[in-house]
Amino acid sequence: MVELVGGVASAVVLFGFTWWAPLVLVAAWSATHWLLRESGVWRDRNTAEVRSAQRHADYAYQLAVEPAAAKELRLFGLAGWAVQRFTDRRRRLFELQYKATRLRERPMIWCLLIVAAANALVFWALGSAAADGRLELDRLVVFAQVAVGVSMIAFGGLNWVLDGAAAPVVAVQRLKPAMAPAGALGTGRRAESAGPTAGAAATDRAVRDPVGRGAVGIRIRDLTFSYPRSGRPVFDGLELTIPAGSSLAVVGQNGAGKTTLAKLLCRLYDPDAGSIEVDGADLRDLPVDGWRTRVAAVFQDFLRLELPLRDNVAPAGAPDADILAALADAGAGGLAELDTRLATGYEGGTELSGGQWQRVALARALCAVRQGAGLVLLDEPTAQLDVRGEAAIFDRILAATRDVTTILISHRFSTVRHADQICVLERGRVVELGSHDELMALGGRYHTMFGLQAQRFVAEVDEEGMSYDTL
Structure with a gap:
C-alpha cells in the first residue's frame, strides 16, 4: 500500500509539468495489473488437477505435523517418508503455480511495450522542454524522478509478498532450537533435556549396536518419569521384569501410567532417572532407529493412511505373503484387495468401519513381527470390538506372537486373563504381579477390578491429558 500511495503521489507532482504526462504513465503502469491478472489467480483456476494437487498437499502436510500420527510415524521409521511425500505433493503444487506464472509471458511483452512507449513519450517531452529552455534544471530533475516514481503503482503490495515469504523462514529458524530437546531422542543418546547429570552420563556411554532378532527381555529398574511441563511424576521407582x-x-x-510405559518402551521419551534394560543393555545406549525396528505397537489413536491396504499394513514395505498372513492373523482376511485405497475420496476406494481399521492396525504390528520385531506393544488394541471379538482376536494375536515378547494394555479382563502375567499399576508402581489365577487367589486389587468388570477403569484421558474413547 505504501508503494501504491507513493506512485499516486508522484503522479500528482508530475501534474506540475503537464496535465497529460501523469495520466499516460498511470494508465501504462496500471495496465500491468490487468494484463497479468491470469497468473495472479492461478489458485482459483477451478480445475480438477489443481484441486487434486491441493488436496494431496494438504493431506501430506497434516500427516506430517498432526499429533495423532506422530507416534507410529516415528516408531515405524516413516518420518522421512512423510516429509518426502509432503515435499513431492507440494512440489507438484508449485509446478502448477509455475505453469500459471508462465501465462505472464505474452502479457509481459505487451506490458513492456506499453510501459516503454509511455515513458519514452514523457521523457521525450521533458527533454524537449529542457532543450528549449522552458524547463530549468532543478525542475527537470524533480519531474524526471517523479516520472520514474509513478512506476510504484505497478509494484504496490510487493512488500506483502516479501513479508509472506520471510515469515515462514523466521518461523523455521525459531522451530529448530525449540524442538532440539525432543530431537535429541533421534541421536540414540539420552536427551540433554533430562538434566546435566543425565546428559553427561549419556555422553560417556558408547552407543551400542541394535539388538538382534528374536524376543527381547525387559528389565525396568527404579524408573522415574514425568512429562515435560508437568510437576506430577507418572512413575516413581518403578520395578518390573518381563522375560523374553x-x-x-x-x-x-x-x-496409573499404562500408556506411558508403552511410550517409554518405544523410546518416544527417556526416563528422568532409573533405566530400562533390553537384554541387559540400557535402552538409551541403543540407536533409536535400530531399536524401533525391533518394536511393533498399536496405540489407541492408531494411524489411518489414505493409502492402499498394502501400504497401511506395511508402510515400510514387505512381501505380499507376509502382509496377507498378518491380515489373516488380525481377523482382517478378505477385507479388501491389497491395492484398494482405504478412502472413498479416490476412484475405487473404500471406507472401513472403526473395528475394521483396528484390525488393519493390528495387522500392521503383526507384519512388523514377521519382519523381525521382537517386542509387541498393544495399547487398547481392540477397543472398538465387542468383548467376544476382542477375546478371539487376542487369542490369535498371542498365537502369532508366541515367539516374541508381548505387552498388552487393556481394561477388558476377558482379554487380560489370557496373558502369562498380569501387572497392576497404581501411583507409578507395581502393586501386584502374577498370573490370573494367582492374582484372583490373592484377593487384592486385581480381584476387585475383575469382580467389577473393570467398569471404573475405562480410560477417558491418557497420562498426558489427551482424550480418547476406549468403548
Whole structure:
C-alpha cells in the first residue's frame, strides 16, 4: 500500500509539468495489473488437477505435523517418508503455480511495450522542454524522478509478498532450537533435556549396536518419569521384569501410567532417572532407529493412511505373503484387495468401519513381527470390538506372537486373563504381579477390578491429558 500511495503521489507532482504526462504513465503502469491478472489467480483456476494437487498437499502436510500420527510415524521409521511425500505433493503444487506464472509471458511483452512507449513519450517531452529552455534544471530533475516514481503503482503490495515469504523462514529458524530437546531422542543418546547429570552420563556411554532378532527381555529398574511441563511424576521407582518370549498384561486406574510405559518402551521419551534394560543393555545406549525396528505397537489413536491396504499394513514395505498372513492373523482376511485405497475420496476406494481399521492396525504390528520385531506393544488394541471379538482376536494375536515378547494394555479382563502375567499399576508402581489365577487367589486389587468388570477403569484421558474413547 505504501508503494501504491507513493506512485499516486508522484503522479500528482508530475501534474506540475503537464496535465497529460501523469495520466499516460498511470494508465501504462496500471495496465500491468490487468494484463497479468491470469497468473495472479492461478489458485482459483477451478480445475480438477489443481484441486487434486491441493488436496494431496494438504493431506501430506497434516500427516506430517498432526499429533495423532506422530507416534507410529516415528516408531515405524516413516518420518522421512512423510516429509518426502509432503515435499513431492507440494512440489507438484508449485509446478502448477509455475505453469500459471508462465501465462505472464505474452502479457509481459505487451506490458513492456506499453510501459516503454509511455515513458519514452514523457521523457521525450521533458527533454524537449529542457532543450528549449522552458524547463530549468532543478525542475527537470524533480519531474524526471517523479516520472520514474509513478512506476510504484505497478509494484504496490510487493512488500506483502516479501513479508509472506520471510515469515515462514523466521518461523523455521525459531522451530529448530525449540524442538532440539525432543530431537535429541533421534541421536540414540539420552536427551540433554533430562538434566546435566543425565546428559553427561549419556555422553560417556558408547552407543551400542541394535539388538538382534528374536524376543527381547525387559528389565525396568527404579524408573522415574514425568512429562515435560508437568510437576506430577507418572512413575516413581518403578520395578518390573518381563522375560523374553512372555506376554504381560498391564492394568490399573486412569493415570496409573499404562500408556506411558508403552511410550517409554518405544523410546518416544527417556526416563528422568532409573533405566530400562533390553537384554541387559540400557535402552538409551541403543540407536533409536535400530531399536524401533525391533518394536511393533498399536496405540489407541492408531494411524489411518489414505493409502492402499498394502501400504497401511506395511508402510515400510514387505512381501505380499507376509502382509496377507498378518491380515489373516488380525481377523482382517478378505477385507479388501491389497491395492484398494482405504478412502472413498479416490476412484475405487473404500471406507472401513472403526473395528475394521483396528484390525488393519493390528495387522500392521503383526507384519512388523514377521519382519523381525521382537517386542509387541498393544495399547487398547481392540477397543472398538465387542468383548467376544476382542477375546478371539487376542487369542490369535498371542498365537502369532508366541515367539516374541508381548505387552498388552487393556481394561477388558476377558482379554487380560489370557496373558502369562498380569501387572497392576497404581501411583507409578507395581502393586501386584502374577498370573490370573494367582492374582484372583490373592484377593487384592486385581480381584476387585475383575469382580467389577473393570467398569471404573475405562480410560477417558491418557497420562498426558489427551482424550480418547476406549468403548
